[in-house]
Amino acid sequence: xxxPAAAIDEWYPVAMAPDRPLRPxxxxxxxxxxxxxxxxxxxxxxxxxxxxxxxxxxxHGHVWTSxxxxxxxxxxxxxxxxxxxxxxxxxxxxxxxxxxxxxxNFLDIAHFPFVHTDILGSEPHTEVNRYEVRIREEVDExxxxxxxxxxxxxxxxxxxxxxxxxxxxxxxxxCSVLYKTCPPRPGEWDIITLFVQPLEEDLxxxxxxxxxxxxxxxQADLIQFQQMIFLQDRSILENQIPRLLPLDPGMxxxxxxxxxxxxxxRWLKKRGYHYGAQLVAA
Amino acid sequence: xxxxxxxxxVAVWRSASGRVAxxxxxxxxxGMRLSHGFVRGEMLSCIYHGWRFDGAGRCRKIPAHxxxxxxxxxxxQSLACLDAxxxxxxxxxxxxxxxxxxxxxxxxxxxxxxxxxDAVAAMxxxxxxxxxxxLDAHGPVPPLVLLLQALxxxxxxxxxxxxxxxxxxxxxxxxxxxxxxxxxxxxGIAA
Amino acid sequence: MRPTLYDYxxxxxxxxxxxxxxxxxxxxxxVAVDFHPGGDHRKPEFLMLNPAGTLxxxxxxxLILTETTAMLVYLVRLAGRCEWLGGEDPAxxxxxxxxxxxxxxxxASLGLARLHDMLGRPADIDAARWAGTLxxxxxxxxxxxxxxxxxxxxxxxxxxxxxxxCFPYVMLAPDGGVxxxxxxxxxxxxxxIRALPGFVxxxxxxxxHDLRPEPGEAEAAA
Ligand code: FES
Ligand SMILES: [Fe+2]
Numbered sequence: 001x002x003x004p005a006a007a008i009d010e011w012y013p014v015a016m017a018p019d020r021p022l023r024p025x026x027x028x029x030x031x032x033x034x035x036x037x038x039x040x041x042x043x044x045x046x047x048x049x050x051x052x053x054x055x056x057x058x059x060h061g062h063v064w065t066s067x068x069x070x071x072x073x074x075x076x077x078x079x080x081x082x083x084x085x086x087x088x089x090x091x092x093x094x095x096x097x098x099x100x101x102x103x104x105n106f107l108d109i110a111h112f113p114f115v116h117t118d119i120l121g122s123e124p125h126t127e128v129n130r131y132e133v134r135i136r137e138e139v140d141e142x143x144x145x146x147x148x149x150x151x152x153x154x155x156x157x158x159x160x161x162x163x164x165x166x167x168x169x170x171x172x173x174x175c176s177v178l179y180k181t182c183p184p185r186p187g188e189w190d191i192i193t194l195f196v197q198p199l200e201e202d203l204x205x206x207x208x209x210x211x212x213x214x215x216x217x218x219q220a221d222l223i224q225f226q227q228m229i230f231l232q233d234r235s236i237l238e239n240q241i242p243r244l245l246p247l248d249p250g251m252x253x254x255x256x257x258x259x260x261x262x263x264x265x266r267w268l269k270k271r272g273y274h275y276g277a278q279l280v281a282a
Numbered sequence: 283x284x285x286x287x288x289x290x291x292v293a294v295w296r297s298a299s300g301r302v303a304x305x306x307x308x309x310x311x312x313g314m315r316l317s318h319g320f321v322r323g324e325m326l327s328c329i330y331h332g333w334r335f336d337g338a339g340r341c342r343k344i345p346a347h348x349x350x351x352x353x354x355x356x357x358x359q360s361l362a363c364l365d366a367x368x369x370x371x372x373x374x375x376x377x378x379x380x381x382x383x384x385x386x387x388x389x390x391x392x393x394x395x396x397x398x399x400d401a402v403a404a405m406x407x408x409x410x411x412x413x414x415x416x417l418d419a420h421g422p423v424p425p426l427v428l429l430l431q432a433l434x435x436x437x438x439x440x441x442x443x444x445x446x447x448x449x450x451x452x453x454x455x456x457x458x459x460x461x462x463x464x465x466x467x468x469x470g471i472a473a
Numbered sequence: 474m475r476p477t478l479y480d481y482x483x484x485x486x487x488x489x490x491x492x493x494x495x496x497x498x499x500x501x502x503x504v505a506v507d508f509h510p511g512g513d514h515r516k517p518e519f520l521m522l523n524p525a526g527t528l529x530x531x532x533x534x535x536l537i538l539t540e541t542t543a544m545l546v547y548l549v550r551l552a553g554r555c556e557w558l559g560g561e562d563p564a565x566x567x568x569x570x571x572x573x574x575x576x577x578x579x580x581a582s583l584g585l586a587r588l589h590d591m592l593g594r595p596a597d598i599d600a601a602r603w604a605g606t607l608x609x610x611x612x613x614x615x616x617x618x619x620x621x622x623x624x625x626x627x628x629x630x631x632x633x634x635x636x637x638x639c640f641p642y643v644m645l646a647p648d649g650g651v652x653x654x655x656x657x658x659x660x661x662x663x664x665x666i667r668a669l670p671g672f673v674x675x676x677x678x679x680x681x682h683d684l685r686p687e688p689g690e691a692e693a694a695a
Binding site (some may be wrong): 016089090091092093094096115118119122124126150205218219220221224225227228229230231232234235241269 | 481483484504505507509510511513583590591592593648650665676679680682685688689
């Protein structure tokens with residue numbers, strides 16, 4: 001299959017940034033092509049299958065590359081630079097699903113009581129209140145704001161249930177940034193991101209990354225909290241039919257709680273980003 | 283539980299009162315397999331967002347909007363489904379004929395074979411060699427009824443029923459079925 | 474003083490110890506070890522504790538345990554809940570041991586497939602899945618036979634350490650691309666375990682929501 005330019009000329013995460021000791025070269029896959037990440041102590045390099053050197057950006061704790069020639073810079077997360085934040089890379093988890101389904105799941109709160117039971121949600125607190133969604137044309141990003149949900153244990157640092165406020169941002173077809181009430185620092189937002197590396201149309205690797213105000217919890221606990229949450233989603237993601245995300249309405253039925261997902265699908269379609277998507281209703 | 287009907291993937295479930303239903307294994311909301319759902323009373327809920335469906339497949343509750351009465355158009359895709367003689371029968375459309383009378387048998391077990399349904403059928407004539415099976419507790423293998431279900435190319439399910447008999451004989455029958463599976467699969471590898 | 478578990482949340486072996494403790498009603502002190510992506514279980518400090526570099530490790534006073542099945546026995550005896558060790562007659566005791574040994578084969582097959590599919594560890598994935606399938610077939614047949622004899626669990630009519638040792642890798646087989654659809658007796662057994670008082674989940678094993686009444690409805694489950 002020939003890949004659409006929208007997918008080729010885009011940045012994707014392929015490894016954690018080598019801030020720690022040297023790591024061996026890593027073979028991985030991007031959009032169905034084998035690539036090699038060289039972390040030999042210099043600046044990280046990425047080589048395509050044919051030996052070509054691919055463009056590289058090191059940002060948000062990860063090494064990003066592209067099979068094509070992106071005309072745009074990789075999105076920024078300005079709040080992530082604030083002093084006092086803990087930056088937490090969580091490593092890659094592989095999932096047998098479309099990269100777009102992985103992002104859509106990340107944007108969804110209605111599943112909390114059933115999939116993240118007694119952590120991010122619990123019955124009978126299942127209601128999704130009205131929130132606001134729009135495509136910010138000036139930056140070409142999807143934003144959902146004023147999202148609120150009752151959570152029994154919203155974060156590793158949370159004691160007991162609270163109503164958490166969220167903002168979701170989709171600055172990239174396979175990446176999303178979540179801004180979330182920060183229990184130890186009212187007025188600030190914790191940042192939790194999901195960076196998805198498309199291996200194939202129905203196979204991906206997610207690289208969760210966090211920038212938190214939390215100087216108490218050990219690093220391993222923070223990582224494991226996030227991995228726990230994501231692993232609860234994994235068995236859902238591997239069992240959605242069809243595997244590819246349907247972009248045309250008709251096949252799946254959204255409600256008001258799914259406004260973010262609806263906007264995300266519309267935005268993908270408008271950008272012509274079809275890698276991992278299904279266009280015609282089956 | 284998950285099953286297959288022709289090329290359709292199917293979710294089969296039983297309500298608290300014992301009613302069975304078979305639906306296409308895909309939630310109308312976001313495509314989650316309904317066979318991963320949970321049953322409370324007479325309804326099945328999808329595991330992803332908890333949409334709740336009655337026995338007829340109509341959506342009765344969307345937990346994200348507890349006050350909303352879901353429109354009648356939200357429903358699962360139902361298949362014909364019948365519970366008879368301890369066997370659940372499904373069909374994409376209700377057939378004109380009833381399932382066959384199986385005689386005086388009780389369900390023993392279901393096994394999946396890595397072999398197509400024709401290969402399994404072709405092997406049913408073979409008599410197992412039981413010369414190695416010398417466990418006193420096991421009696422002779424009782425007469426079995428085997429129902430074959432195609433799960434896809436090179437895969438099938440065998441639902442075995444046995445004439446009512448002692449526990450030892452049923453255990454022997456279960457072991458004989460495994461032997462039958464091993465020989466059937468070996469045949470496929472040899473071919 | 475409570476026993477300390479050196480723990481990784483995604484490890485089914487660590488989960489065995491957490492589950493056992495929960496089922497016998499005791500509590501553990503948990504120390505998270507960054508297995509992935511950090512690889513801290515291979516670092517010198519951890520190897521001082523467990524030269525094999527495996528998780529979990531259970532310590533209590535001067536005692537250091539590195540084998541999961543030993544931890545299960547220890548936690549049961551510590552809580553004085555010896556019914557979890559099974560019957561004392563020769564056959565019952567041997568059946569428990571049989572399944573404890575069998576659980577190692579589950580780790581080597583289904584566990585390997587899961588590490589491959591989830592964390593990208595190298596493996597001959599087809600071989601691992603097929604070895605796992607053979608294990609599941611054995612388990613399914615044993616559970617069918619047990620049911621014919623009127624027994625609900627692996628070593629008799631009550632759950633034992635054998636069930637706790639085998640349950641996690643079986644329940645998480647789909648994580649490694651091995652479906653449980655072909656095994657009705659196994660699925661029924663996992664539901665019995667998930668319904669035990671004190672049962673706790675790990676990521677990848679969902680809450681058995683069936684057991685709770687529907688909010689807003691009178692105790693329909695009763
Ligand atoms: S996918 Fe079934 S309720 Fe959302
Ligand atoms: Fe989730």
